[in-house]
Amino acid sequence: MSDMNVTIYDIAKKCHVSIATVSRVLNGNSRVSEKTRRIVLDAIKDMGYTPNPFARGLGLDSMKIVGVLCTSLTDAFFARAVSLIEDGMRQHHFDIMLSCTGPNTGHNSPYITGLVNKHVDGLITVGTVFSSEPDIAALTAAAGKIPVLTINCDYHQPGIYSIVCNxxxxxxxxxxxxxxxxxxxxxxxxxxxxxxxxxxxxxxxxxxxxxxxxxxxxxxxxxxxxxxxxxxxxxxxxxxxxxxxxxxxxxxxxxxxxxxxxxxxxxxxxxxxxxxxxxxxxxxxxxxxxxxRLDSLCASAVQSMTQLLSGQDQPVPVRTEFSAIxxxxxxxxxxxx
The missing domain is CATH 3.40.50.2300 (Response regulator)
Known part of the structure; x- marks a missing residue:
């Protein structure tokens, strides 16, 4: 039975290849060895992977959309952060899907899973509103499927990348x-x-x-x-x-x-x-x-996210820190x- 929550991120991890390699296999690209192609196809079959139907209609396996989570755009800090992230991601041909949680911190796991279920390619959170155990568990679960990156917060959870100011x-x-x-x-x-x-x-x-x-x-x-x-x-x-x-x-x-x-x-x-x-x-x-250093935090987040989604071999640091001035x-x- 197909599991609609399996992503190319899961396939890439199982096969120990890049996301780009999985995408090439799905799109029939010839720049993949027959051995690697067979390993990826077997994993797709075993894991019951179903490509995103909307993205597949465009001949891709990516929606080219990154989810962004913050509390509210009425706050100048969050508004500027979202603007910086959107501008940065657009330079790499990605759009963003924004979700504002409101001030009720600690009950935001539905917003996290909601974006994941909309097949975003990655997830960026801004600020420190995801503090409860259910929220952190939802972020950790999301990180098992797509790249998850947090700005100005460090949850010390597997698969979650952090960009922070000291x-x-x-x-x-x-x-x-x-x-x-x-x-x-x-x-x-x-x-x-x-x-x-x-x-x-x-x-x-x-x-x-x-x-x-x-x-x-x-x-x-x-x-x-x-x-x-x-x-x-x-x-x-x-x-x-x-x-x-x-x-x-x-x-x-x-x-x-x-x-x-x-x-x-x-x-x-x-x-x-x-x-x-x-x-x-x-x-x-x-x-x-x-x-x-919000400008630096957001620029680093964009760089790390695009690097993770591109499937480049260069490792992305789990934690990047900037000094306050x-x-x-x-x-x-x-x-x-």
Whole structure:
């Protein structure tokens, strides 16, 4: 009985050949030895492989489509990531099929299996929204059928390729930079404890520990991801007379709100956001921000995915890491004695 979930990726793995070789056999290409052709055809028969009917109608065994998963395009980070991936994949003659999961993290396995069942050639996830055991299990299962690549998350699961920014190290270095400006009471505002969020917090605590600064739990606050959430957090610190001489946030939008509240309350302290988005340059004063290298992450993801789908012999690294960079703007110099 045919199994519609068997893909050429499975056939290639079983036969220890490239995806391109399997495609040549399916398309009757003469550039395959008779021995290899027989091995591939036997595997196709044994595994009950059925070619994608839509792609076969075009004389191919690929839809030339890569699935992309993120939470929402209303978020500037995700919107830019999708745009970069789409532009990059089009240069390699691939289209993308986008699926937005919404903010309800932990219940996204149907979105993963939905794209796989639509016969996409590969899958790219953006961000850290796939955190539950069912989600990770669905990604791992998908990786057994098609190439799966994650941007800014590392699940350490077989067959899943990761492109990440070392945000923990970026935060650790930022704490040391602030300390050189005599800032030892750093307020940190974040929204959710995702993979990225946990690493930022880890870097903050590591930096404080290295400098011998005792962590003050009152300065680390989880807030709603909007201007109001950040403003209320800073106003709360001021009303309670909790000392702070710098503000760091997990997202630029939080930094905009935090800076506004701090200035309104006469607190002239360095404010640093995260993602180096357009919000940072639109704020007044302009915001310093940690650049988590989204352009580089997406370009690397496109390169790795196209390499995996082309069946090239050159190995693709399971994990690719970039360093975070502090982009200093006016908000880094607002500290007054």
């Amino acid at each position: 945000e923990a190290e970026g935060m650790r270095r930022l704490v040391h930079t602030l300390a050189r400006q005599h800032c030892r009471h750093i307020a940190y505002l974040y929204d959710v404890r995702t993979y990225s969020g946990r690493h930022k917090l880890q870097g903050l605590r590591q930096g404080l520990k290295e400098l011998g600064i005792k962590e003050n739990p009152a300065l680390i606050q989880q807030v709603s991801l909007n201007l109001e959430g950040a403003e209320k957090a800073i106003e709360n610190l001021v009303s309670r007379n909790v000392p702070f001489d710098a503000i760091v946030t997990s997202e630029d939008i939080l930094a905009v709100g935090a800076q506004r509240a701090a200035l309104e309350n006469g607190r002239y302290v360095p404010v640093i956001g995260w993602n180096n988005s357009i919000l940072a340059t639109c704020a007044t004063p302009t915001l310093s921000s940690i650049d988590n 502090l982009v200093e703007r006016e908000s880094f110099q607002t500290k007054k004695e």
